[in-house]
Amino acid sequence: xxxKVVFFARLKEQIGTDQISIELTQxxxxxxxxxxxxxxxxxxxxxLSATNLLAAVNHDIVTEDAIVxxxxxxxFFPPVTGG
Amino acid sequence: MNHLHxxxxxxxxxxxxxxxxxxxxxxLTDGAVVTFSGRxxxxxxxxxxxxxxxxxxxxxxxxxLTAIAKEAQQRWQINRVTIIHRIGQLxxxxxxxxxxxxxxxxxxxxxAAEFIMDFLKVKAPFWxxxxxxxxxxxxxxxxxxxxxxxxxxxxx
Numbered sequence: 001x002x003x004k005v006v007f008f009a010r011l012k013e014q015i016g017t018d019q020i021s022i023e024l025t026q027x028x029x030x031x032x033x034x035x036x037x038x039x040x041x042x043x044x045x046x047x048l049s050a051t052n053l054l055a056a057v058n059h060d061i062v063t064e065d066a067i068v069x070x071x072x073x074x075x076f077f078p079p080v081t082g083g
Numbered sequence: 084m085n086h087l088h089x090x091x092x093x094x095x096x097x098x099x100x101x102x103x104x105x106x107x108x109x110x111l112t113d114g115a116v117v118t119f120s121g122r123x124x125x126x127x128x129x130x131x132x133x134x135x136x137x138x139x140x141x142x143x144x145x146x147x148l149t150a151i152a153k154e155a156q157q158r159w160q161i162n163r164v165t166i167i168h169r170i171g172q173l174x175x176x177x178x179x180x181x182x183x184x185x186x187x188x189x190x191x192x193x194x195a196a197e198f199i200m201d202f203l204k205v206k207a208p209f210w211x212x213x214x215x216x217x218x219x220x221x222x223x224x225x226x227x228x229x230x231x232x233x234x235x236x237x238x239x
Binding site for chain 1: 121137138139140142147168179204205206207209210211212221222223224
């Protein structure tokens with residue numbers, strides 16, 4: 001299944017891109033996708049291992065054990081600073 | 084019940100007068116109109132600030148702000164809510180954000196407006212990058228903002 005992963009703000013700069021698509025073969029959790037991304041791009045480890053990193057699936061904040069499915073949009077970003 | 088909300092994420096400036104006019108128009112049930120506006124300061128953490136760049140997650144910003152407006156309408160006796168948040172490059176002194184609330188009663192209007200700002204600051208996907216003489220840097224979120232928003236959970 002194809003999954004679109006997007007990055008924002010400081011994380012986007014650290015990663016070096018604002019989005020990638022990855023192919024996954026089974027139902028996965030956010031945590032597993034993070035690990036898969038780090039396995040594919042080891043130099044992303046520091047950025048993606050930040051303890052305060054937030055994740056959203058289809059525009060809703062989720063925890064790391066949330067399930068992600070084909071066609072979903074997964075976003076990773078730092079804590080927000082609007083307002 | 085007259086629950087209306089206007090949510091706008093935009094790069095262009097807004098007029099507080101125009102927004103208040105829209106909140107009051109054909110709205111004779113609500114005597115109280117409370118507004119908040121936030122602007123770019125020229126200082127932060129001891130640095131001289133020269134400007135601000137605001138990034139956002141399109142679609143999620145709308146969804147997030149709409150949810151916050153609706154929660155405020157549920158918790159307090161308020162009717163109209165307007166939330167405007169600007170994006171892109173802003174100079175010092177420029178307006179960033181506007182929250183407007185109407186209610187028959189001032190207590191509900193004040194509390195709802197404060198709640199909306201407190202939750203916007205910890206939930207809405209915007210990120211500020213500060214331009215200073217020492218370079219540009221992304222702002223860190225503040226623990227004080229998290230604690231402020233948590234107060235509403237305890238019904239303090």
